[in-house]
Amino acid sequence: MGSGASGEAMRASVVAVFLAVAVSGAVAAGALPRFAEAPEYRNGEGCPAAAAGVCDPGLVHIAMTLDAHYLRGSMAAVYSLLKHASCPESIFFHFLAAEPEPELLRRAVAASFPSLRFEIYPFRAEAVAGLISASVRAALEAPLNYARNHLAGLLPRCVPRAIYLDSDVLAADDVRRLWETRLPAAAVVAAPEYCHANFSRYFTPAFWSDPALGARVFAGRRRPPCYFNTGVMVIDLRRWRAGNYRQRIERWMEIQKEKRIYELGSLPPFLLVFAGEVEAVDHRWNQHGLGGDNVHGSCRPLHDGPVSLMHWSGKGKPWDRLDAGRPCPLDHTWKSYDLYIPSEASGAASPASGPALAASLFSW
Numbered sequence: 001m002g003s004g005a006s007g008e009a010m011r012a013s014v015v016a017v018f019l020a021v022a023v024s025g026a027v028a029a030g031a032l033p034r035f036a037e038a039p040e041y042r043n044g045e046g047c048p049a050a051a052a053g054v055c056d057p058g059l060v061h062i063a064m065t066l067d068a069h070y071l072r073g074s075m076a077a078v079y080s081l082l083k084h085a086s087c088p089e090s091i092f093f094h095f096l097a098a099e100p101e102p103e104l105l106r107r108a109v110a111a112s113f114p115s116l117r118f119e120i121y122p123f124r125a126e127a128v129a130g131l132i133s134a135s136v137r138a139a140l141e142a143p144l145n146y147a148r149n150h151l152a153g154l155l156p157r158c159v160p161r162a163i164y165l166d167s168d169v170l171a172a173d174d175v176r177r178l179w180e181t182r183l184p185a186a187a188v189v190a191a192p193e194y195c196h197a198n199f200s201r202y203f204t205p206a207f208w209s210d211p212a213l214g215a216r217v218f219a220g221r222r223r224p225p226c227y228f229n230t231g232v233m234v235i236d237l238r239r240w241r242a243g244n245y246r247q248r249i250e251r252w253m254e255i256q257k258e259k260r261i262y263e264l265g266s267l268p269p270f271l272l273v274f275a276g277e278v279e280a281v282d283h284r285w286n287q288h289g290l291g292g293d294n295v296h297g298s299c300r301p302l303h304d305g306p307v308s309l310m311h312w313s314g315k316g317k318p319w320d321r322l323d324a325g326r327p328c329p330l331d332h333t334w335k336s337y338d339l340y341i342p343s344e345a346s347g348a349a350s351p352a353s354g355p356a357l358a359a360s361l362f363s364w
Contacts, residue, residue, distance in 0.1 A: 032068055032104060035112045035339040038079045047087035054119065055158035059092045060085075060179045063151055063162040063235075065144045066095040066105050066120065072319045073167040073312075075112060076337040080171040082113075083337070087176065093118035094155055094162065096147040098125060112339055121154045123147045131253040133260075140265030140294070148230070148266075149249050152240040160238055166231035168291065168317055170334055173308035178285050181234045186222060188245060190234040190279035192286040195226035199275070202227065202268055207261035221276030228278050230270045231313055232286040248273045264294070284308040290330055291316040299328035310334075 048058030062081065066074055074095075082088040095118060097105050102120045109118060125143035127150065135141050147154075148164050155162060163178055181190045200208060208214045218225040240246075252269040255261060262268035284306040291314030292298035298316065310330070312318055318331035319338065327335075 032108050033072060034341040035075050035108065036341055038112050038339055040115055041082045041088040043087045043089045048090050051090065054092060054156055059090055060176055061092050061094060061159050061162040063094040063164045064167060065147050066097045067101060067144055070167040071108065072340050073317065075339045076334060077165065077167060077169050078113060079337045079339060081175050084171045084174055085176065086174045091117065095120045096123045096154060098123055098144050123150065131250055133256050135263065135265040145266045149246045151235060152237045153246065155237060161234060161236050164233045164235055166311065166313065168312040169231065170310045170337060172310065178234065181281055183234065183236050183279055187277065187279040188236050188239045188243060189274050190281050191228040191232060192283045193226040193228045193278055193280045197227040199225055199227050202264065202271055203262050204260060206259060213261065217272060218276050223276050225275035229286055229288045229313060230267055231288065231311055232309060245273060286311050288313045
């Protein structure tokens, strides 16, 4: 192993230890933010009968990561999904949480959503820490960003598919419509594709110039490779397990350690495995990029067309910009779902309260 590889390994180890210590300190201090209780939503007419358990075929399964730093975003995301669901009692949430946080997070979620059907699965940073390479932004190196690679191994085997969502999203539509996306036999993942994006920029010149890599990697796929955002995906968990897709993704992470073939975090390995094989979903289900670019952040408008899900991917998060007094226009829409209760000493902007949050939401 060369000195560069050794440096990467040491960096990954230091990052993992630092994150573990930071999280442990926050949990030990009971430093989770406080949240209001959300309004309770019930199933409408025509919904499936009450589910007997997580294996019930009538459930819609949502998977998300959960941690202290992004908890405020997760709470708003869950609230928006329930608000717009025709059958909110039929949604089951699967949260992947970094150790040692799960029980503290469980109490926080249950306090704001007393009737929520959910489970929390501990995720060990050590499972991926040795595979993570340096990225353009430190936040992209967090081990929990790679937990989605392990979904199929963590969720009960009776769960046939899951919608994976990032913590910085808001639903503006019934998520069951996304759940019912048809996945043909050749597809494992469905997601909105963006074929106008410059796909080549997600990989280094060294990748494209390597005769064993570059275009050769994507030859023979169902369609030409296109960019897709991994923050919104429908995943067939049974096909994922059968095809050993976690191992396929991690093999590219190992190659990255040797050759530096990309600059971003957990996205490029997904592109290397699935680009050209993704089942396309309407763009309305991932109006992404609202957090701006990954270096500076910026205010960006919605894309043209209808909106079913808004995604603050990028550096700028709406809760940070609101607290700093520099919100982007769309951040005010996110604030309508913010259950956060600021401490008296925080000086943060006051959130909307309880049932009043149901008013003045989306106008489309």
